[in-house]
Amino acid sequence: MRTQFAVLGEIEARVDGRPVGLGHPRQRSVLAALLVDAGRTVSVDRLGDRVWGERPPQRWRPTLYSYVSRLRQALEPADGDGVRIRREAGGYRLAGEASEIDLHLFRELVAKARRSPDDDGAADLLDQALRLWRGPAFGALDTPWFTALRETLHHERFTAELDRNDIALRHGHHAHVLPGLTAHATAHPLDERVAGQLMLALHHSGRPADALRQYRRTRRALAEELGIDPGPPLRELQRRILAADASLAAPVRAAPANPTPVPRQLPAPPALFTGRDEELGQLTKSLADRPEGTLALSVICGPGGVGKSWLAAQWADRNIQRFPDGQLYANLYGFDPSTPPLPPHVALRGFLEALGVARDRVPTDPGAQSALYRSLLADRRVLVVLDDVRDAEQVRPLLPGSASCTVLVTSRNRLSALVAAHGARLLPVDVLSPAEAYALLEGRLGAERTSAEPAAVAAIVEHCAGLPLALGIVAARAALYPDFRLAVLAEELVRAADRLTALDPGDVAVNVRAVLAASHRALTPDAARLFSLLGLAQGPDLGLAAAAGLAGLPPAGTRVLLTELEGAHLLRQHRPGRYRMHDLVRLYATELADGLPAEQAASARARLLDHYLHTAFAANLLLDGPYTPFRPEPEPPAAGSRPVTPDDTAAALRWFHDEHECLLAAQSQAAALGRHRVVWQLAWTLISYHLGGHRLQEYGTVWRAALAAAEHDGDGARTLAHWRLGFADARAGDHPRALDHLHRALALAERSDDLAARAHIYRTLGRVWEERGDDERALDHATHALRLYQEVDHPLWQANQLNAVGWMHARLGRHTEARAHCERALALFRAEGLPAHGASTLDSLGYIAHRTGRYRDALDHYGQALELFREVHDTANEADTLAHAGDTHRALGQDADARDAWLRALELYRSQDRAAEADDVRGRLEALGDA
Known part of the structure; x- marks a missing residue:
């Protein structure tokens, strides 16, 4: 087993040709610091200085020990046959052959070249040495020690390049070195050796005038920068060029005995090339x-x-x-x-x-x-x-x-x-667009056959997902059976589980599954494991934190593996920090995931679900505070699931936007796995996000899944699910079904003597009766809910319900009672230090002021409410308040302001799929004469 190290570029290690994961840059710097002194002991203090410079962290020694421990694990396989990092008295020593480290091999080859008795041998050795360089030494490491050593090594490399140039010039290869020498002279205008080589190359190329101009440029640069003249060797070279010294003539390369043939090795171009x-x-x-x-x-x-x-x-x-x-x-x-x-x-x-x-x-x-x-x-x-x-x-x-x-x-x-x-x-190069994919099929099969079955062709294009290999396989099969309908081939592709098999023509060289398997085999073991685990994730994409939870790894290490998968084109970072697979690649990853040991797959699924649940729980608390009714307590997350807590409300909202489809997929996966509590708890975390005007159409969907799961998890979960489904059905206008769910919830809450639950349900019943047009009955339920909230003694819930009772009084024209209840609510919000929660109450006060002819006060209340709704990104209530504000502007004769408010409300209603409210506002705009 042979280990090779490289520091002349990015820091790398390979065991028998396969790359070794060395961790993050700081950990790699520890290895590099030992490699420079391979075979010698480097003290712990010296290592710390090399790795951190003048600003080591407080506990740098334990950190250094952990880096060394990880490097040992990476470089010393289970059989023990590998490079060893040994603990010596006062430090560490890397025990490995100097010839296996590119830095030492470079120096050894250069030294041999300088001792070589002939130019051919020296040139070969120098070429070998220079090929070891892949970029700046030590990559991006930037401590003072690495920076100084990098400069030294780059000077050694530069000197070796100049040695190689001397040999090339002695053997008539001036044309070969001329471009590089020109670049060197520009970068090093004070280097007389470079200037001399460039002058000689130009002279050998029949350009003595250019050679003399280069001398003048060098002399001027030396005079301006250092106040000196060129040294004797450069002055002598200038004299000999001026004198057309015959001994300076370019060496003549011997012509080959036979003229070099002209190879024509290109394969034939594709017969039917489409797009690109x-x-x-x-x-x-x-x-x-x-x-x-x-x-x-x-x-x-x-x-x-x-x-x-x-x-x-x-x-x-x-x-x-x-x-x-x-x-x-x-x-x-x-x-x-x-x-x-x-x-x-x-x-x-x-x-x-x-x-x-x-x-x-x-x-x-x-x-x-x-x-x-x-x-x-x-x-x-x-x-x-x-x-x-x-x-x-x-x-x-x-x-x-x-x-x-x-x-x-x-x-x-x-x-x-x-x-x-x-x-x-x-x-x-990405997959073909649908139009290009259709053109490819049409080119292979003929326009007559494709136009005869447009639905089948559309299905083939969809399920091949733009991959030319897959399209070519289907086209080849169709060409083999010209009498078969394309619908037969399309049928085979419909079932995701059979799709890769349907794309197997029997030739491993053009088999989609085999092609993907080859890419998978080329991965490092850790990246290959992560790729298989990604087949367990059912969302449309995956964020970095979720991928880390799935893998049970730190985010930094996970990012390295995702980058490897991205580099192998098995994954695409379609947005910063979010990753997506091609449909056929996902199918292959799913096949690999199905082959994982059951315990390993179960642990990974648990980590991913717990990542979503606990992160969603933390994000919801930021959106709604700790006041959302029926607050559950999730079980502790699985080890390694790595949930995160967004920094603030805006970050929480962004997280829900990014992860919404993944959360829906996670809920479905939890249901399939029988994790019933996760199913309804995920629905709970989405309440504030959904009701804030975001993806309202999915609100009922998640709660129907939650109710099915709650049937396995006790009366408390069932009460919550029936209550929220009642609310969802009321929002959808299905009041009979809403009342049925709410009365079921009420019966469960009464059976368990849950006073708070009864209060929440009565509050919602009041809203349903309001939407049905029975304001007196709605007021009765709202008032009953208020009495229950007062018994519970929860100030925030009381304040919210005071507003609800005030609103119903306003609807009934009882403006004095309405204003009194709403003002009590607002005072209670402020007393509790929660003024932002009073936004809906300000909207109610604006409505009351409008109904009593105090239009300026109404606009003031609406303006305050809008500011608070926008602060918490509650676009649902923002839309309602804009509609109310438009009514007030219209009453004041401010038609332009009314139009602006209603247009913004209409835009929000449409984005929230609230058709009834959108129609109502559209009618008001039409009354203004707006189409």
Whole structure:
């Protein structure tokens, strides 16, 4: 078992070629600090200084010990055959071979190159050393120690590059190094060695005047910055160029015995290519729009079966005239379900042979092969297509060194390392739009057949979800059976459980399930486990916190795994912090979840449900305070479920907006699992959100599910469910059913002698009779509820009911009694320190003032009420108050203000699906002459 470490770029570790999860950046920095001194003991104090610098946390030593412990677990497998971090007297020592750490290997190769007796050997060693660099050393670590060491290492790398340039210039490869030297001279205007190499390269390229101009630029920069002249070597080089010294002539490279052949390895383009015009244009633009002198490199990335290879082949076919020196192609089988990934040196040997190198002349050393490959492609216009790439390591040895070449890479991964180290341009490819999917089927089957069965074609497009591979499989099956109706194929796709089987043509290379399985196998073990667990979540998407609860992991670690899944295109972050799967990918994840051990799946489901329940409970308390009637006490959450508490009311409302569909799915899942208490408690958490004007149409739905669950959970739950269903049916206008539920609830509350429950139910009965038009009966129920609330001695509930009694008096024209009750309610709200809860009472006082002709007072009350409703995002009551305010403006002759208020009320009623109220306001607007 071999472990390899990399710090010349992002900090990485691989065991037998597979990446190891090293945790967050601070933990990785501990490993990097030990790797720099591999084989030597690093004291705890020195480690702390390297990792945190001058600002360590208060308890940094225990934190450091925990980081080391986690790194040991990651690097030391169960069989013990791995790299060990040993505790020594006063510190830690990483026991590993220096050759397995890229930093030490880099220094060793550079030292060997400088001792090498011949240029060819030295060049090969330097190439090997420089290929180890993947980006800035230590990634983004920014403590003073890492920053200083990074600068030292970058200087060593720069010096090695200059050593390599010296060899190239001695052997006539001036054209190859010229672009890089130009960039170096711009970045390092005071470096005389760079200036000398650039002058020599320009002179060898037949540009002595440019070489002398470079000398003058360097002399001026030295004089202005340092007040000195160039040193003797640079002055001597300038003299020899001026004198046209014959000994400075460029070395002549021997011509090959046979002309290099022009390879034509591209596969045939797809016969029926549909859509992708935008992507083809982006690809052309990204390859053209690059810094001068840099390699044109694009990565076409996307999920398996989305058509990346077809897109690359189509672009290559349309642009083949741009590459007269040849086209190279290699399928690297990065995610092939039946073939292991192709080692890059195997592909490289194939390229060398295609370029005319005899098999027995191909160097045995991979570094020498890459050097020969780059030499053969120098200054040639060649297209290199690397298809189905697994990771950046497969690509690096196959990259030309010449800016005249173009490289297209296709991969299911994003290959971010190529972006960071080689300036690659990413082109993400998504599924086809419905119109493009229809066009693909029509192109394969003919317009006559597709137009004959539009419903079947629509069903096929829907269930293939825009995935070209799936559409191609269905089209191929339809083509095999031209006499079969398309409806037969559509039927097979309808059942989600059978859909992946229906998309299996019997060939593993074009099997949707096999394609997804290959992507799954390429994941790290932790990411693969999370992907399987995601198949247990039934909502349309998943937030980061919910995913952490499902996995039983900290959010930071979960985000790393989600990023890996996103990079493999098994998941998409469609909004910041929210993740969604393609429909067919979700089906595959569900299949994997079905295969999990029963105990593991049950624990994950419990963690997810408890995350939703306890977070919703905390969010509801922020929306409604601790005063919502029938407040339940959820059981403690499952270990690892990681519920969160929103920061404030606005954050709670945003959470409900984001998670609403997931909460409905969680309620359904809880019902299916027999977690009856979770079902009705989830409904309870949504009361304030729903009645605040958000998703009112689902209010009855969640309470019907809650009632079915409450039948298994005692009289208290049944009382609550019947009461809330009565309220929901009343809102829907079904008063007989509402009264039936409310009387059932009342009977249960009386049987259990629950005084508060009886008060709540009588309050709701009053509202139902008000909506039925029997205001006297409504007042009787409201007054009875008030007496019960006074017995319960709950000031907030009393204040709310005083307002309800006052409102009914106002409806009956008893304005003196109405005002007295509402003013008592408002005083009680303020005495309890809850003025925001008095918004509805202010609306009632506005109504009373309007009915008694005090229109200015009415508008004042309505304005205060609106301000409070908006503060708590209660759009349902806001709409009612706007309608009332519009009536008052109309009474004052302020038609423009009335129109504005009613239009806003109408907009809110429509968004809340309150058709009756919307019709009423529309009638008032029409009376103003508004259409």
